[in-house]
Amino acid sequence: MTLNIDNPALIILIISTGLFIFISFIKYAFETITLEILYLWRKEEKYGISRLENLIQNQDRSISTFSILKSLSLIISISTLNIYYFREYPYSQIEIVSINIIATILIGGIETVNHSLTKQNGPLIAHKLYYLSIILNILLRPLTRSKERIVEITNPDKEYPNNSDNNSSSKRISIQMDDEGEPLEDHEVKMIRGVFQLDKTTVREIMVPRVDMISAEITSSFEEISAIMLNTGHSKIPIYKEDIDHIEGIAHSMDILRFVSDANNAMAIDIDTVLRTVLYVPESKTLEDLLTEFQEKRMQMAIVIDEYGGVAGLVTVEDLLEEIVGEIHDEFDSGEPQIKKSKEGEFYIDARIDIDDLSVTLGIEFEGEGFDTIGGFVLHQLGKIPSPSDNLQYNGFNIEVLTTVGRRIKTLKITEIPSVQNPETTKN
Known part of the structure; x- marks a missing residue:
């Protein structure tokens, strides 16, 4: 089979x-622009x-313009x-x-590659193609407007995002929050980033895992439960x-202490009569x-269930708040950091630390699925029940239990290994 270069169709x-590849690339670049990126650019005074x-x-x-161009070129x-x-080959069906x-x-491969290429530098690429987007928006305005009209007719209850001269009011308000031009403080940027990530972060990522849950059996007395608290x-x-998969309710300190002060009353009342309703949420x-x-439900704690209906952990309002403002320590917290670095350059790590946070600290990527913590990663790599002194080498680091x-x-x-001959994971 040879190509006929004289054929206009070719x-x-x-x-x-070529146009499809280029437009697909641009479209993905424009989709990476967020208000969070805008705030970070302001912070860095770019x-x-x-x-x-x-x-x-x-x-x-x-994006609507690029979608039309992409569809036409395809x-x-x-x-x-x-x-x-x-x-050329009429009989070769x-x-x-x-x-x-x-x-x-x-x-499909082109789409995947373009999406990957624009993940990191998408906003910068879109910034450089600013004037091209303006020209294309003007040239294809009749088509994009027709698309908007079709959406309005077929779904009148849905407000099309381009019905107004600007985008949604929430975007305009967010953009004007720093009109004075004052650079944002680090904690402000962190909080803004946390707010924008709320719709992308799942409960599984912040929950207290099942094995770390503090709980009590229903046969426990008021005194025993108050002692745990x-x-x-x-x-709460x-x-x-x-067993932990059969939670009867949530005990609140206010309810428990009310009966602890009256021993006779506590003896006559079952614990299940003072328990509050359980809020169950999926880990996704x-x-x-x-x-x-x-x-809506005026609750501050939820029990997280997995895909099989078992208890995976619990999550509280405090856990959620910490995603926005950072760690909140009270008098009951140990106050010890999850990552401690010695003078010799050794890292002492709490195995429950999020693996993404550790990746940032060490500057390496931990590959694989099915785990969220460094402890889960090590367990996955060892392939057995861990024991003290078990160790493995990964990406230039020695990890020891x-x-x-x-x-x-x-x-x-x-511990970082001075010279690495083989970057693959090795276990000992």
Whole structure:
């Protein structure tokens, strides 16, 4: 099979395919622009803040324009591909079908590559293509406006994002929050980033895992439950029957202490009569939805369930708040950091630390799925129940198990290896 370069369809195919790749790349770049990026640029006083504001205000319109161009170029590419092969090889129907299948796979590959390429530098790319987006928005305005009209007719209850001259009022308000031009403080940037991540972070990422839950059995007395509360500093604890998967309710310190002061009354009343309703949430629930549910139901604790209906952990309003403002320590917290670095350059790590946070500290990526903590990663790599002194080497670091609690890893020591001959993981 040879290509006939004199066939006009081949030239159109090459041009339309190139246009599809380019437009797909630009579209993904524009989708990476967020208000969080704008605040970070303001904080770093980067050049072109006003241009980035304009890009955000017209983001939906630009993405709509690129979507139309992308669809048109894709239709032209597929059509000319079939026309070319049908004219050149009219009796090779199997080959034409095969070519279409290959083309579909290539399209998916192009989309994946473009999405990956624009993840880090998308806003900067969009910033450089600012004037191109303006020109394309003007040229394709009739088409984008027609698209808006169709949406309005087919779904009148839905407010199209480009109905107004600017985007949604929330965007305009957010952009104007720092009109005085004052640079944002570090803690302000951190809080803003936390707020914007609420709809992307799941309950699983911040919950207290099942094995770390402080709870009590329903057969416990008022005095025993109050002692647990006093020793741990928790004002609310789950009360279970037989095992932790069967939680009967939540015990509140105000309810418990009311009966502890009256021993005779406490003896006559069952603990289950003072328990409050349990709020169950799936571990895939976003923090934004969790916050809304906490507000609507006026509750401050939820039990997290996994896909099989078992208890995976618990989450509180404090956990949610810490995602926005950072760690909150009270008099009952140990105050010890999860990562401690010695003078010799050794890292002493709490095995429960989020693996993404540790990646930032060490400057390496931990590959794999099915774990959220460094302890889970080590357990996954070892492939057995860990014991103190177990160690493995990964990406230039030696990771050693220092202490364990039952079958769980408690603390780890991570040491950088001076020279690494083989970067692959090795276990000892």
